[in-house]
Each structure stands twice: as C-alpha cells, then as structure tokens.
Amino acid sequence: MILYVNACVRRDSRTKRLAECLLEKLDEPFTEVRLENIVFPVSNEAFLTKRDELIEAEDFSNPAFSLAKQFAAADKIVIAAPYWDLSFPAALKQYFEHINVRGITFTYTPEGIPKGLCRAKQVYYVMTAGGDYTPEEFGFGYVKALAQGYYGIEDVRLFQAVGLDIEGADAEEILQKSMESIRQM
Numbered sequence: 001m002i003l004y005v006n007a008c009v010r011r012d013s014r015t016k017r018l019a020e021c022l023l024e025k026l027d028e029p030f031t032e033v034r035l036e037n038i039v040f041p042v043s044n045e046a047f048l049t050k051r052d053e054l055i056e057a058e059d060f061s062n063p064a065f066s067l068a069k070q071f072a073a074a075d076k077i078v079i080a081a082p083y084w085d086l087s088f089p090a091a092l093k094q095y096f097e098h099i100n101v102r103g104i105t106f107t108y109t110p111e112g113i114p115k116g117l118c119r120a121k122q123v124y125y126v127m128t129a130g131g132d133y134t135p136e137e138f139g140f141g142y143v144k145a146l147a148q149g150y151y152g153i154e155d156v157r158l159f160q161a162v163g164l165d166i167e168g169a170d171a172e173e174i175l176q177k178s179m180e181s182i183r184q185m
C-alpha cells in the first residue's frame with residue numbers, strides 16, 4: 001500500500017497534479033493523508049509528558065500514534081509539497097513531528113544512532129516552485145535526511161517542476177514536461 005502524504009493546499013495545485021501523475025504511474029492502491037484536514041495537537045508540555053509516558057510504556061494503542069503506525073507500515077511513500085519559503089508548508093513539519101515516534105518509526109541503537117523501523121523502500125518527494133532558486137537543503141534535502149537517517153529508507157527521489165510563476169513562463173508546458181518524465185520513468 002502506498003501512503004500519499006498530501007501537503008498541497010490550493011484546489012488547482014500544480015504539485016497535486018504532478019503527484020497524481022506519479023500515483024498513476026506507480027499504479028498501486030494508495031491511502032491519502034490530506035494534511036489540511038488534520039488538526040495536530042499543540043506540542044505543549046502536557047502533550048509531550050503524556051506522549052513520553054506512553055512511549056516509555058510502549059503503549060502504542062493510543063490514537064495519537066495512528067499516523068506514525070500508518071507511516072511505518074506503508075510499502076511506499078509519496079509526499080506532495082509545494083515549495084514554500086525555501087522549504088515546505090508547516091503542516092508537513094507538524095506531520096513529521098507527529099510521526100517521529102521512538103519505537104514506531106525509528107529507535108536508537110545503544111550508541112544513540114537512529115535506526116529505521118519503517119517498512120517502505122522508497123520515498124517519492126513531489127514539489128513545484130514559483131521561481132528557479134530552489135536550494136534543496138530545507139525542503140527535499142531535509143526530508144531525504146529524515147528518511148535515510150531516521151526511517152531507514154535509502155531510496156529517496158525528487159520529482160519537481162520549477163519556475164512556474166516567472167513572468168512569461170509557460171507553466172502548463174513546464175508541468176507537462178515534468179509529467180512526461182514521470183511517465184517515462
């Protein structure tokens with residue numbers, strides 16, 4: 001089962017179009033987690049204390065761990081996120097904070113090195129950007145570091161279409177080219 005983590009917001013999202021093209025190419029059943037529909041709990045002290053108690057007791061039956069368990073059990077993960085302020089929408093960071101649970105998505109070795117507990121072999125990261133200046137370190141690069149360093153998922157791939165909002169750019173043509181490269185994959 002593919003887990004489709006959708007951080008797109010706009011109804012006519014170009015990122016969503018690219019992601020749907022990829023899902024069609026992968027041609028497997030998928031479950032969508034639409035981040036704009038999720039109200040994440042405030043990570044205040046009471047929340048963290050309760051969460052730590054449950055993790056310490058390895059009591060993962062609490063619904064607070066449902067998203068983490070779903071992520072850990074997925075065969076493949078597709079993340080769709082527009083490029084926002086050199087990174088991705090804050091809802092995606094909230095999602096990562098929520099699913100990074102020791103004992104579900106990762107654990108630590110006795111030396112303190114994270115060891116992945118996720119089943120997935122691939123993460124596909126789909127992104128579109130308005131401009132052509134799209135350094136990777138705070139967006140795709142961050143997700144890749146998490147996937148490889150925490151979740152134990154080595155194969156992390158980027159699909160993107162950039163420069164869509166530049167004056168005079170033919171956004172549709174750029175998108176079509178990206179979708180074609182996905183279909184040819």
Ligand SMILES: Cc1cc2nc3c(=O)[nH]c(=O)nc-3n(C[C@H](O)[C@H](O)[C@H](O)COP(=O)(O)O)c2cc1C
Pocket residue numbers: 008009010012013014015016082083084085086087128129130131132133134164165
């Ligand atoms: C809040 C916000 C921040 C953005 N920040 C950037 C940015 O830092 N760099 C950039 O090239 N485009 C930026 N953009 C433009 C979007 O990346 C671009 O329009 C993208 O294609 C939107 O994806 P969507 O069609 O899936 O919503 C930003 C757009 C929004 C709404």
